[in-house]
Amino acid sequence: MIPPWYWIALGASALLLAGQEFRVYRIRHASKQREELFQIVTENAADMIALVDVKGHRLYNSPAYRRILGYSAAELGETSAFEQIHPDDRFQVLEAAQEARRTGVGKKLEYRIRHKNGNWLVLESIAGTIRDSKGDVAKLVIVNRDITEGKRAEEQAEHNSFHDGLTGLPNRRLFLDRLQHLFERAQRDPHLQYAVLFVDLDGFKVFNDTMGPEVGDQVLVQIGRRLETCLRDEDTISRAPDAQASSAVLSRMGGDEFSVLLESLTDPSDAMRVGNRILSGVSAPLLVEGHEVSTSASVGIAWSRSPQESSGQLLQDADVAMRRAKALGGSRCEMFDEAMHTRAVNRVKLETELRQALAQQQFRLYYQPIVHLASQRITGVEALLRWQHPERGLISPYKFIAAAEDTGLLVATGHWVIEETCRQLQAWKKEISSPGAPNADSVRASVNISATHLNDKGFVRDLEETLRTSGVDASQLCLELTENVVAADSKLAEKALLQLKSLRVPVILDDFGTGDSSLTRLRRLPGVRALKIDGSLITGILLDRTASETVELIILMAHKLKLEVIAEGIESVKQLERLQELGCEFGQGYLFSAPVDAKAFAGLLRNRTLDMRAKFAKVE
Numbered sequence: 144m145i146p147p148w149y150w151i152a153l154g155a156s157a158l159l160l161a162g163q164e165f166r167v168y169r170i171r172h173a174s175k176q177r178e179e180l181f182q183i184v185t186e187n188a189a190d191m192i193a194l195v196d197v198k199g200h201r202l203y204n205s206p207a208y209r210r211i212l213g214y215s216a217a218e219l220g221e222t223s224a225f226e227q228i229h230p231d232d233r234f235q236v237l238e239a240a241q242e243a244r245r246t247g248v249g250k251k252l253e254y255r256i257r258h259k260n261g262n263w264l265v266l267e268s269i270a271g272t273i274r275d276s277k278g279d280v281a282k283l284v285i286v287n288r289d290i291t292e293g294k295r296a297e298e299q300a301e302h303n304s305f306h307d308g309l310t311g312l313p314n315r316r317l318f319l320d321r322l323q324h325l326f327e328r329a330q331r332d333p334h335l336q337y338a339v340l341f342v343d344l345d346g347f348k349v350f351n352d353t354m355g356p357e358v359g360d361q362v363l364v365q366i367g368r369r370l371e372t373c374l375r376d377e378d379t380i381s382r383a384p385d386a387q388a389s390s391a392v393l394s395r396m397g398g399d400e401f402s403v404l405l406e407s408l409t410d411p412s413d414a415m416r417v418g419n420r421i422l423s424g425v426s427a428p429l430l431v432e433g434h435e436v437s438t439s440a441s442v443g444i445a446w447s448r449s450p451q452e453s454s455g456q457l458l459q460d461a462d463v464a465m466r467r468a469k470a471l472g473g474s475r476c477e478m479f480d481e482a483m484h485t486r487a488v489n490r491v492k493l494e495t496e497l498r499q500a501l502a503q504q505q506f507r508l509y510y511q512p513i514v515h516l517a518s519q520r521i522t523g524v525e526a527l528l529r530w531q532h533p534e535r536g537l538i539s540p541y542k543f544i545a546a547a548e549d550t551g552l553l554v555a556t557g558h559w560v561i562e563e564t565c566r567q568l569q570a571w572k573k574e575i576s577s578p579g580a581p582n583a584d585s586v587r588a589s590v591n592i593s594a595t596h597l598n599d600k601g602f603v604r605d606l607e608e609t610l611r612t613s614g615v616d617a618s619q620l621c622l623e624l625t626e627n628v629v630a631a632d633s634k635l636a637e638k639a640l641l642q643l644k645s646l647r648v649p650v651i652l653d654d655f656g657t658g659d660s661s662l663t664r665l666r667r668l669p670g671v672r673a674l675k676i677d678g679s680l681i682t683g684i685l686l687d688r689t690a691s692e693t694v695e696l697i698i699l700m701a702h703k704l705k706l707e708v709i710a711e712g713i714e715s716v717k718q719l720e721r722l723q724e725l726g727c728e729f730g731q732g733y734l735f736s737a738p739v740d741a742k743a744f745a746g747l748l749r750n751r752t753l754d755m756r757a758k759f760a761k762v763e
Contacts, residue, residue, distance in 0.1 A: 191266075191287040194273075197244055197280065199223055199237075211289050213259030229255035229263060236268075243270040244280045253290070264291045307395040309360055310367035318394035318402055319454070325406055326454035329447055338414035340403040341443040341461035342370070342421060345473040347399035350436075361431050362438065363399065370401055373417070373424045391417075402458070410549070411446050411483050412490035418442040418476035419491065426474065441468035442476040446483060494550045497543060500530055501552055501559070507531050508563050509738035512747055513589070513709060513731045516723050521747060523587040525623070525731065526564045527738045528556070554599045557592055561606060564588050565613035565620065567741050575748050586748065589621035589651055594628045597639040607646055617647040623675065625654045629668065637667060644670030651709065656680050656697050665704065673729070674701045678712025681732070684721055691721070698725050 191211055194203035204219045212227070225233050232254035243249040249270030255263045266287045273282040305317040313321075322339065329335045344366065351359035374391045392404040403421075405414055421442055428435040443465025445457045460479040468477040478484035500506060506528060513523035530538040547553045568588055596602045610617050622643065629636040629652065640650055649672035652665075657677045665671070676697055683690030694710070701708045710722050713732030722730060736747060 191289075193285045193287070195283050195285065197282070199225060199240070202282065212256065212264070218259075227257045229257070231255075239268075240270065240283060243272055243283060247272050247274070247280060249283070249285075253294075256287075264289055265294045266290065310364055310395050312367050312371075312401075313392060313394040315394065315396045318392060318396065318404065319458075321392045322404055322454045322458065325404065326447075326457070335406070335447075336408045337404065337406040337447045338408060338411070339445045339457050339461040340405065340414065340418055340421070341396075341445075341458070341465040342401040342403065342425075343441050343443075343465050343469065344399040344425070345439045345441055345469070347438075351399075358431055362429060362436060363395070365429050365431070366399075366425060366438065367393075367395060367401070369424045369427075370403070370421060373420045374403065402461070410490065411444075411478065411487040412494075412549075414444045414446065415476055415478065415484075415487035415491050416494075418444055422474060422476065439474035441465050441473045443468055444476060444478045444484075446478065446480060490546060493543060493546045496532070497530075497547055497550060497552055500532075501555060505531050505533070506556065506559065507537070507740070508560065508567070509740060510567075510588075510744040511731055511738040512736050512744065513587075513729055514735050516719065516727060516730050521586065522729065523589060523621070524744060525589045525591075526560060526567075528560055528591075548593065548595055553593060553595045554602065557590075557596050557602075558605055558609075560590050561620070562609050562613070564590055565609055565615040568615050568619060569613060570741070571745055571748060574745055587619050587621050587649075589623050591623045591653065593624070594635075597624070597628070597635055603639070603642045603646070606643075606648065610646070610648075618649065621649045621651050621672065623651045623653040626652050626657070627654070633667075637669065640668055640670045649673075651675050653677075656693055665700075671706060673707035673709055675709040675711055676727075678732070681710050681712045681718055681722075682714075684718055694722075694727075695725050698727055702726065 190205075191207040192203075192205040193201065193208070195201055200223070201219055204216055206216075208219060209215055214227075225236065228236055235252060236254050239250055239252050249272065251267065251269045253265060253267050256266055258264055267290045268285060268287045271284040271286070272280045273284060275281040305314060305320075306312065307314045325335075325337055329337065344362075347359070347362075350362070370393050374393055390406055394402050394404075396402050403417065405417060408414060422440060425438055425440040428437050430436075443461045443463065445460035445464060447457065464477045464479040468475050471477070478487060507530070509527045509529050510524045511527060512521045513525060514520065515522045528540045530540070530543055532538050544553070547556055565588075568586070571586070592602075610620065624636075643650060648670070650668075650670045651673045652668075652671055653675045654677045655674040657679065674697060676694055680690045680694050684694055685691070698708050707729060708727050710727050710730040711732060713719055713722070713730045713734045715734060719730065719734060739747070
């Protein structure tokens, strides 16, 4: 007989099992309902909804992806969720996904994604998390909204707030903002120099009233384009061919007024040069509705180096200078500081005359002999550039070399000096190498070069071509560069000197003893044949113990390095005798000869074996 409790237990078990099955059914039913609801929401949502696993693999993409991005579900399934994201935005998206998995909370972010046609769209995205039975994040639900048009509208609004609606140029607001930033930078960096140019069209109000505002607007648009062209030209500020133009901000301030902000300038003439370019650009006739229209402008310039209490004052100063230009008849540039104006005008005039000097062959070479001190024989010559100005006579290079470098003429001038020196060496050789006359083959000529020449890519190539066509042996031509040029960019100097060494062209370090001397650097420099002691040390060799000891140390160091020593600026017999005591081999200076023209130097060469002590005594 089965006990009653058995039936009771069996019934309870059956009820428990039925309850479990009911709960499973209810859970499955609820899950199915959620899936159906998820599908309904995602398939009908305007936003793109994606389900990805923790490794970034796509598990589901809503139909909106195809409508917005152009990709089918199959195409998306073949790629990683990050593949269509802009490379610059992938890291922030990955970082946001990792943070969502770690914290369970997604954050809103914006990123760019590529449409199937190649265009980039901007999405606003937020991630939600789905956890597994252990409570770990197993999947991410990502909701993406296309905000491309909204972003474009924001950017356009931002652009419009800072730009002129007619010309598209920066407006007064943006100009003042840039000017203020530059003003603040200059407070921290006293070496920063900049300028403001205020440009006003001459007689535009009358023209506008006569021709009508529509024609006037066309003129303003064309003037704006011309001003941009003036500032884009690579030699607007830096005239050297390989130099980059300094940055400039051009704006329309309102009406017929424009302003220009120039930074990273070195001299007021830089700003004056830009002003003159603007005058030239504006003065060319415009074609408006089939008619030629002539215009001109007045330009006022304010320089940052004058004391200003605020950025606005600089703009006011430029305005005052512009009004002075108008009062003087217009179609001209004026600087706020009148003394600075005079200097800038003179500098620009000098640069113009230098171009004419090169074109009209106004440059001349003078030659100063280099003498072997023990035998007093002329062993070399330094070619010195002079400018035979048609009105001011012979001009020393110290007065024009900086302007030649700024205008980009220094390389061309240096090339001419080398060519002329080589030509003259051959001329002396033919003239002096006659029966009974000393041979000029052993005379070396030295030419000064600068960092600009070392920076010029064609310098060594042109030098090689000049030596080839002239027939001068490379060992007869020496190039002099200062110690400071080498110190300023040692890597550039070493590279250039290696190229010169390959040509067998010797190098002399000029002005030695006045710069930052470095024995280590000197040992690394290839092709250096001699050191030329600066004339200031020779002047003090008898009076200043420090100068005398410095000269002695230079001679000892040079001999240890097997380099020759040339002392320049020798003016007395006592200086000569002291240098001979210290073992200096070569020298030049007015004691032997002032720089002379080619014909006079030929006469010195003919007599170079003559004992010159009688002449020295007369000088004393």
